[in-house]
Amino acid sequence: MIGGRAGHDRYESEDDGMNVADMVAAFVDDDADLNVKAFDGSQFGRPDASLHLDVKNSRAVYYMVEHPNDLGLARAYVQGDIDSPELLPGDPYAVFKQLTALKSSMHMASPTQLARIFAAVAGHGIRHPQVPDIEGPSRTKRMLEGLVPHSKAGDAATVSYHYNQSNDFYRLFLGPSMTYTCAVFNTPQDTLEAAEERKLNLVLDKLDVKAGGRLLDIGCGWGSMEVLAAKRGIHVIGVTLAEEQVQWGREWIKREGLEDLAEIRQMDYRDVPEGDFDAVCSLGMMEHVGFKNYAPYFKEILDKLKPNGRLLNHQITRTRSTDNKTAGAFIDRYIFPDGELASPGEIETVIQDTGFEVIHQENLRQHYALTLHHWNHNLQERWDEAVAMVGEPKARLWGMYMAGSALNFELDNIQIHQFLCVKPNDEGTDRYPLRPWWVKDPEIVR
Secondary structure, X not given: OEOOOOOOOOOOOOOOOOOHHHHHHOXXXXXXXXXXXXXXOOEEOOOOOOOEEEEOOHHHHHHHHHOOOHHHHHHHHHOOOEEOOOOEOOEOHHHHHHHHHHHHHXXXXXXXXXXXXXXXXXXXXXXXXXXXXXXXXXXXXXXXOOOOOOOHHHHHHHHHHHHOOOHHHHHHHHOOOOOOOOOOOOOOOOOHHHHHHHHHHHHHHHHOOOOOOEEEEEOOOOOHHXXXXXXXXXXXXXXXXXXXXXXXXXXXXXXXXXXXOEEEEEOOHHHOOOOOEEEEEEEOOHHHOOHHHHHHHHHHHHHHEEEEEEXXXXXXXXXXXXOOOEOOHHHHHHOOOOOEOOOHHHHHHHHHHHOOEEEEEEEOHHHHHHHHHHHHHHHHHOHHHHHHHHOHHHHHHHHHHHHHHHHXXXXXXXXXXXXXXXXXXXXXXXXXXXXXXXXXXXOOOO
């Protein structure tokens, strides 16, 4: 079961005799469908297991002991310290799904086993291996630097951290639409481009802004909504904090000859001076706002709308209100610093309490899983280009993040909701049609 112990840099001593395979065995049942080979020559599990993991060096062990959670595993993975012959670096979804299936074969190590593990590691010296260069500062360190979560300065820094990557890198996996939010599919066979355009049209159809109307897009990304809205004759202002997105979006608008209708600004939504918009959309931006700021956020939008104006709020959600709203250490340091998610019930309550009427709510969870699979496929197809462009650790990071997110949407650990809302006027809100006006094809696609 636990194989030979020949090799260098072994985690064993004459007194203890514990190696990496022993450490795995402390947490995993002997009959698990898993095979682990370690740098110290030890081996856990059946050679014919469907999942094989290679622990390539001692740094992986130190990462996992220092942070026995998603952060330690992420550090080891992006550095290539843990790998698998079944793993596609640009799309590790299959391996992640197998690891999830192993949960029933896992158990908590006993206090004696934990003590032996720490003693074996400490016997080689107390080390704190350098964190990967692509890792961002912790929440505490950001606070000490004066970046208060969800303040204007804090939001500018954290949003820039995620989005001010190379535009060319994002294009590798987002495709020509450069749309970084959940697409909408009629069938799993739909192309990503068709599904992304369908999502943008769905938002505009729900908002029902006519030609000549005015739309504010909060967190506009690279400008796909601005281009499509302007082609409908809508006057649209998009705002984002990411300079790279602003440059891309402005050039796109200029190429399309839409400067008289569409504008993109590098600006905090709180600083938009205009008001009396016919509609506001916010697609994938609320994850950055912070739950405590939901009420002032929706009040800001309410004040910018005309009476009977509409809001389409599209955001990732927690499935249950009892779930922790803040992101784990991996997401916080590598992907979305200060990101928070709330449940759909909590969000709808805040929207209603702010003064809006919620007239429709839709869960697109399955659609986001499909979207992420498309992005992962694109990244894998252009893996060599991605590595040459940003380096292998960052390319592995994005593949891991998107694959893990796809799996979590499939497992219903997270969801994504669209809330369609209307601002009442003095006489109420009975100014919209009795039935959903955005449903153009009543046929149900199965």
